Amino acid sequence: MGPVPGRSLSLHYFALALALQTTQTAPEASRVIVVSFDAAGYVMTSRLLAEGKLPSFDRMVRGGAWSDGMMTSFPTKTAAAHALLFTGQHGHRNGITANSVLRSPPSAGSRLETLNGFFSESLRAEPVWATAAARGLETYVFHAPQVYPFRPQPHLNVVYGYSEAISRGEVLDPKAVAGSEACEIRFTVGESRYRGVFLDDPADPTVGCDSLEIAAEPEPGVIVARVTAGDGGSFSEPIAASLEGPERKPAWFSLRLFMLSPDCASFTLYRSGTSALVTSPGDLLERETPTLRAYGGNGGGRAYGSGGFGPTLAQGGSGEAERRFLETELHLAGQLLEQARWALSRDYRLVILYSPVVDDVAHELYGYLASDLEGYDQDLARRIWPILEEAFAVQDRFLGMLLDVADHDRAHVVVVSDHGMSGTDKLVHLNVALEKAGLLTLGPDGSIDLTRTRALAPSLGDASVAVNTVDRPGGVVPLEERSMVLEELRGALSSLKDPVSGERIVTAFFEPATTGLLQPGGESTGDLFLDFAPSYYPSTAIGGSGMVVERTEPSGEHVFVPTRRDMLAVFAAYGPSIPKGVNLGRVQAIDVTPTILDLLSIEPPEDLPGKSLVPGRGVLNP
């Protein structure tokens, strides 16, 4: 566990020498760069690391501290895990128990009313960026959950790409119309309208149409972008668009013409996602270029999943759809890289970065890699694995840039993720099961009738079920009957069996807890938490076929107990205060905020339950 004594000593002397060097001036300021790679789970990362596929990660692990996986929040959902990572408090304290939360206090809303857990309104604990900025440390945060709506403060610089003003990427499907001189298309993005003209570039040896020129209407004379078709092409320069939304900030998107037939009658044209980046302070990026301000939010996962890039490998495709999908992720990663470089070129003390690239790809593809699923196809898995590998490689190159900057700036780098991935191919419709058990009643319009419902699975996406007690509006169960209904609820869920194997679907119940490893529960969620047999994912949908169990396409999902091996996240740290080649063993997300504060030489607030993971803390940090 601990560092080799000799090495520790030499590092200690090094630190001393450094302290002596700087005694005449102010003590050297420690800098910290934190990056969260969404869904970069421990199982996948450590496998690729062992196979030598992640050179930057390897450099970080050899030159710093690694861990045998990190336990995050229960449920293992993105908003909840990030709130835990960046406040150092569990959901019952920080208010973010899943991607959606119930209103707080309970009297403020029924169990059918939910709020977005990615937004800051429900966050009740201080995030680490606020603590650092309050100490006067220049802090930059990009796209992290719960930064928005902003809580402005001096020294805190925030860039956020997931506000209301966002338009998802899509494969554009306008009909090409034969104009007088060329084939034209028209399309809209948000409130902006565009006209595209396919043409034969005389400089391009391809016979027939090979490129596309875009003009913004109503100024058709001005060409705003030009793209070349096929493998030789690339994403266009950023094109300005206006999105509806409260902030009225400009947004940019790019086009990628993956395929164009010579007669321009058929084409595959992808329009990247576009987000009107909101910032705090509001003018933070005002003078920066569109290249820096363009952000897609996500890659083309949705377009890929709906067949927009052509048949997928699972549908018998050639791998072309996957290559196109990866190109959209590479484009997104390039935007994040630009933004990170910009922040790191400034006088920063703390930079927090978030990247959704692996999550985008793993949701679509991880299900085909899960050998415990019924339809598992080894040949297909062998062809899909390299796609996921490439998504990790994209992140690894990003990490390489951060390590280079860290070496130059004598900064620390902390890498975290929020959860892993598990393959699923069955939904268990919890509310359908509760209806069949007589605990839940639907109204004539097919929605949950709270006046006749004793228990339900609120649509929080967190695998919780709730008793409809009178402490929330719409509640009908007196508080003294709560434990009786809970017993009934356990009975109903325990009796759910897999239609083929006859095995139990709900494999474990967890009570809300404010101590111990998992600590699920809190005011903003349900009363009982569930874990499931492999291959099952919970659904709160109602109606549909009326079946409790529904087969789906294989998918990558996360919500399950964070102690499950495939749910483990990663933690690694690197920099002057971190001894080389240390393995910290299994760590917990609760310790990440104290670690960041420690690296910044900030005394942690007394109510933080976690401890700094910096090895030999107090020896290397004067």
Ligand SMILES: [Zn+2]
């Ligand atoms: Zn996530």
